[in-house]
Amino acid sequence: AHLTSTLSFSLKGVVLDMCGVLYDSGEGDGVSPSVEALKASDLQLRFCTNETQATREKFVAKLQRLGFDICVSEVFSPAPAAVAVLKERGLKPHLLVYDVLPEFDSVDKTNPNCVVIGDAAEKFSYQNLNEAFRVLINLEKPVLFSLGQGRYYKETDGLKLDVGVYMKALEYACDLKAEVIGKPSPMFFQSVLNDMGLQPSETLMIGDDLVNDVGGAQHCGMKGIQVRTGKYRSPATSFFTPPDLFI
Amino acid sequence: AHLTSTLSFSLKGVVLDMCGVLYDSGEGDGVSPSVEALKASDLQLRFCTNETQATREKFVAKLQRLGFDICVSEVFSPAPAAVAVLKERGLKPHLLVYDVLPEFDSVDKTNPNCVVIGDAAEKFSYQNLNEAFRVLINLEKPVLFSLGQGRYYKETDGLKLDVGVYMKALEYACDLKAEVIGKPSPMFFQSVLNDMGLQPSETLMIGDDLVNDVGGAQHCGMKGIQVRTGKYRSPATSFFTPPDLFI
Numbered sequence: 001a002h003l004t005s006t007l008s009f010s011l012k013g014v015v016l017d018m019c020g021v022l023y024d025s026g027e028g029d030g031v032s033p034s035v036e037a038l039k040a041s042d043l044q045l046r047f048c049t050n051e052t053q054a055t056r057e058k059f060v061a062k063l064q065r066l067g068f069d070i071c072v073s074e075v076f077s078p079a080p081a082a083v084a085v086l087k088e089r090g091l092k093p094h095l096l097v098y099d100v101l102p103e104f105d106s107v108d109k110t111n112p113n114c115v116v117i118g119d120a121a122e123k124f125s126y127q128n129l130n131e132a133f134r135v136l137i138n139l140e141k142p143v144l145f146s147l148g149q150g151r152y153y154k155e156t157d158g159l160k161l162d163v164g165v166y167m168k169a170l171e172y173a174c175d176l177k178a179e180v181i182g183k184p185s186p187m188f189f190q191s192v193l194n195d196m197g198l199q200p201s202e203t204l205m206i207g208d209d210l211v212n213d214v215g216g217a218q219h220c221g222m223k224g225i226q227v228r229t230g231k232y233r234s235p236a237t238s239f240f241t242p243p244d245l246f247i
Numbered sequence: 248a249h250l251t252s253t254l255s256f257s258l259k260g261v262v263l264d265m266c267g268v269l270y271d272s273g274e275g276d277g278v279s280p281s282v283e284a285l286k287a288s289d290l291q292l293r294f295c296t297n298e299t300q301a302t303r304e305k306f307v308a309k310l311q312r313l314g315f316d317i318c319v320s321e322v323f324s325p326a327p328a329a330v331a332v333l334k335e336r337g338l339k340p341h342l343l344v345y346d347v348l349p350e351f352d353s354v355d356k357t358n359p360n361c362v363v364i365g366d367a368a369e370k371f372s373y374q375n376l377n378e379a380f381r382v383l384i385n386l387e388k389p390v391l392f393s394l395g396q397g398r399y400y401k402e403t404d405g406l407k408l409d410v411g412v413y414m415k416a417l418e419y420a421c422d423l424k425a426e427v428i429g430k431p432s433p434m435f436f437q438s439v440l441n442d443m444g445l446q447p448s449e450t451l452m453i454g455d456d457l458v459n460d461v462g463g464a465q466h467c468g469m470k471g472i473q474v475r476t477g478k479y480r481s482p483a484t485s486f487f488t489p490p491d492l493f494i
Contacts (some may be wrong), residue, residue, distance in 0.1 A: 126371040130408050133399070137406060151420050152380070159384060161377050161420055168419040173398050173412045 013044035013198045017207030050182045052119045078147040078182040079103035094135040118147035144178040184216025260291035260445045264454030297429045299366040325394040325429035326350035341382040365394035391425040431463025
């Protein structure tokens with residue numbers, strides 16, 4: 001309530017990062033700005049994550065079990081953002097994704113004229129990557145979308161190569177530059193703004209990541225707030241661009 | 248004979264490219280500088296190829312069937328050059344190669360402290376690439392060797408991703424720069440010079456590729472000659488650095 005009254009002079013919408021803000025992926029309980037207070041206000045509210053290992057349905061169900069008042073249509077993750085971009089540009093994708101495949105149900109995939117890669121993991125076989133390559137190399141104007149650009153992530157059995165690695169592989173093979181979908185890509189924040197029907201200057205992003213959340217939002221003209229939770233570390237060591245506000 | 252008499256004032260060794268010089272990979276018969284004349288001279292002779300799809304044994308057997316007087320120890324290809332580098336630097340490789348695997352028989356592969364990738368093709372599975380990645384990321388000073396840096400090549404059933412693509416993938420994953428072994432790498436030409444015991448200025452490279460053969464050799468201080476066979480195309484469209492001589 002304090003937050004909204006402080007900034008409400010021009011504020012019409014709030015975008016919340018999820019991991020590290022709504023809940024903590026590390027040890028301890030999650031921490032959360034007052035989602036209930038925000039919902040009770042006149043502000044529009046959206047949630048924003050780079051999660052690409054699960055459909056929004058699964059992801060939201062988990063958060064609902066944790067007690068959050070949240071629904072699928074309020075959540076923005078790279079896969080549905082990609083769907084919006086594909087439809088807007090009339091592109092038909094060849095998909096190399098796995099868990100998020102159902103997110104693309106509504107998309108025309110016949111005669112593909114672009115490639116989308118994501119959380120394929122084990123499906124990044126030589127054959128599948130070669131297939132995606134052949135689609136791209138045969139296009140007059142090859143377009144590659146990557147759901148994130150991570151190098152690797154940690155699972156219980158050890159480190160695993162992330163989608164960014166295969167993005168670089170296809171970029172080299174086809175001599176092109178991929179379009180990355182997800183924070184801090186402006187395209188990603190814009191899709192959230194479009195959904196709210198708001199201008200960047202009317203919108204506030206709250207996150208724990210200075211580059212992906214605060215920097216990405218500020219780059220789009222939104223206000224950025226860094227919460228001192230999640231991956232936040234003390235200012236002396238953690239940041240180089242001042243966020244608009246701490247909470 | 249004409250060639251040797253023209254240049255013999257300081258010349259002690261000749262290195263011949265194979266594909267496009269000894270034989271033609273495309274249509275028509277192979278073309279060849281006089282291997283017999285060179286062998287009959289006092290000049291040292293070596294053969295040099297970027298071929299990584301077969302062991303030298305298989306490759307040389309093919310050439311012997313074509314009538315060439317050539318033996319395995321005279322042939323330099325990326326795999327044995329890598330073996331020489333590994334032994335020189337006391338490195339023990341984790342190997343992600345396929346057809347050329349026997350070339351590495353003599354190399355200690357226990358407790359690997361570097362990775363060598365090559366003609367793995369279908370073996371570039373997610374699991375195998377992830378395994379190579381884990382070896383690298385756990386090393387204090389990760390070293391990656393790549394047997395070539397090609398983007399793709401053509402097989403009867405279509406285009407196929409080449410080793411360079413997986414080199415870029417691992418470079419990004421581990422934030423490192425791979426060492427490429429093969430023409431035009433100076434390291435590769437140096438291994439041929441070392442074997443002949445000659446200085447670069449005493450040695451002549453004959454090839455059909457202006458970048459890999461002529462450029463690579465000149466970069467090492469060797470003389471470079473471009474033959475107008477193989478992939479040679481007319482000067483107006485094909486070259487940007489003058490070779491030392493045409494034959």
